[in-house]
Amino acid sequence: MAPGEGYTIGQLSRMSGLPVKTIRFYSDAGVLPERDRTAAGYRVYGEDDLARLELVRALREMGVNLATIRTLGEQDLKQVLALHLRTVETQLTNLQRTRAVLRATLEKDDPSEADLRKLNTLGRLGAAERAALLDSFVAEVGGGNEARERWLTGLREAMVPDLPAEPTPRQLDAWLELVELMSDEDYRASLRRQSEEFWERRQREGAADLDRWRQDNETVTRIALTAVSDDIDxxxxxxxxxxxxxASLLAAMHKSEDGPTFRRTLARTYQDHDPRATRQWQLAAIITGSPWPHPETKAHDWIGKALQAHT
Known part of the structure; x- marks a missing residue:
């Protein structure tokens, strides 16, 4: 910008209708990038700044935060508006959930401190906090085993499903219990200890072996579910x-030989299974409104009882 060109901050204020203090704040915050200064050190603005101020004012009235507006130089307007739309939709969903909790609480004759704790927990666990919870869960239960971490990552969204916009009291209670369970250090350690040898083998033998294991596991589940549907005790x-x-399929999956020793070990695995893991998936089913028990749960329940009866 050549000397003598442009507007002073006072002129820009009169032209835009925004107070000098606001324009100075936007300049200091990086929302209105500095272009030039006079010899005396006063800011000088141009037509682009006037147009940008109009856009900033419109975006601020819509509720777009300054951090997002500051990125306008890196993103086009459509990207910024799309990001803002997602933010607004998230806020609306959170408000709907809070409204549902408040309604359920006010329907009670004597609301308790537990009800207040629910509201507080709900307010603290937005999308970012939920993502952080899942990140830490996968990292701790995975225990540095890449194969197990990949497996858990594939289950991320199913492990802690998002609450409906209008949750029932039962769904809300299930969600809060699930968040507490997934945060429990003892539960995480218990899951990490389970099948450590199995996951170490998967780590050594790579992704192809894990794919075969998935296929074989589906076969095992299908055989057991057929027995369930045929009402075989x-x-x-x-x-x-x-x-x-x-048992023959499971022995092959564990790189072992089927026989009394393997079956006793397998039976102990079922007996030692942490019931909180089953509860975790039951809570997720309540939140999503899915049928319970899941087919996999029915299948492994049948296998565990069969092993107990015949081993």
Missing amino acids: PASPRAVPILNKI
Whole structure:
């Protein structure tokens, strides 16, 4: 900008209708980048600054924060507005949930401190906090094992599903219990200890081996679910040939040989299974309104009972 050209901050104020103090604040905050100064050190503004001020004012009236507006130099206006729309939609969803909790609380004759804690927890756990919770869960339970971490990452969204915009009291209670469970250090340590040898083998043998394991696990689940749908009692003699087929598949998956020793070890694995893991998926089903128990839960419940009866 050549000397003598442009507007002083006072002139820009009169032209834009914004107070000098506001324009100076926008300049200091980096929302209105500095272009030039006079020899005396006063800021000089141009037509581009006037147009930008109009845009900044419009965006601020819409509720767009200064940090987002500051990135206008790196993003086009459509990107900024799309980001703002997502922000507004998230805020609306959070407000709807808070409204649902308040309504449920006010329906009670005598609201308690527990109800206030629910509101407080709900207010503290937005999308960013939920993502941080899942990040730490995957990292701690994964324990540095890349194969297990990949497996857990694939389950991220299912592990702590988002609350509906209008949650029922039961869904809200399930969500709060799930968040507390997923934050529990003892539960995380318990999951990390489970099947450590199995996941170490998956780590050594790579992604292709993990894909085969997934396929074999689907086969095992399908065989057990067929037994469930055929109403075969896992403790009955009819269950034995089915259990033999499943045990043979599981032995191959564990790179072992089927026999009494393997089956005793497998039975102990089912017996030592942390019931909180089943509760975790039950809570997720309540939140999403999915049928419970899940097919996989039915299948492994049948296998565990069959092993207990016939091992």
